[in-house]
Amino acid sequence: xxxxxxxxxxxxxxLFHLSIAGVFVxxxxxxxxxxxxxxxxxxxxMGWLLVRLVWGFVGPRSARWADFWPTPTRLIAHAxxxxxxxxxxxxxxxxxxxxxxLLMLLAMFIAGLSGWAMEEVDALWGxxxxxxxxxxxxxxxxxxxxxxxxxxxFESFLLRDNLPLSMxxxxxxxxxxDPPR
Numbered sequence: 001x002x003x004x005x006x007x008x009x010x011x012x013x014x015l016f017h018l019s020i021a022g023v024f025v026x027x028x029x030x031x032x033x034x035x036x037x038x039x040x041x042x043x044x045x046m047g048w049l050l051v052r053l054v055w056g057f058v059g060p061r062s063a064r065w066a067d068f069w070p071t072p073t074r075l076i077a078h079a080x081x082x083x084x085x086x087x088x089x090x091x092x093x094x095x096x097x098x099x100x101x102l103l104m105l106l107a108m109f110i111a112g113l114s115g116w117a118m119e120e121v122d123a124l125w126g127x128x129x130x131x132x133x134x135x136x137x138x139x140x141x142x143x144x145x146x147x148x149x150x151x152x153x154f155e156s157f158l159l160r161d162n163l164p165l166s167m168x169x170x171x172x173x174x175x176x177x178d179p180p181r
Contacts, residue, residue: 011170012051013055014167027045045112061092104141114131
């Protein structure tokens, strides 16, 4: 008898997701920019960002960049399936989900780099543009996070599969059209 669920998200991906979500909420809503917690949580997030970058090359299949990189062909096929009312079911990130994820990672990197520059680069002391870049990056990240949450809930509804729960448990319900993994 085949299993009703399949192992999908490994512990590194799940810890990365939960850690980054926690840091984002803490730093955006509760920590004052420039205070010690804000700075150290920013360094923590940048460390996780580096781990995730490397894990995308050496981790299991669902964590690898090659498994979900949002190529134009994949993005167009995904958009067409949504428009046709036949959502593309796949294990791992959907192409549009992957694109949003990559944009979130880029926004995190820009936020971290600009935050570091404001704190550590003496030549930028008093310059306004690093703060402006930082604020644009984190505000863009907030928009992307909201899009990510709404899209995960929407896809969960379309696919009749609890995608947020799968990120917590690491397992996802196996559907008849699931390819072997």
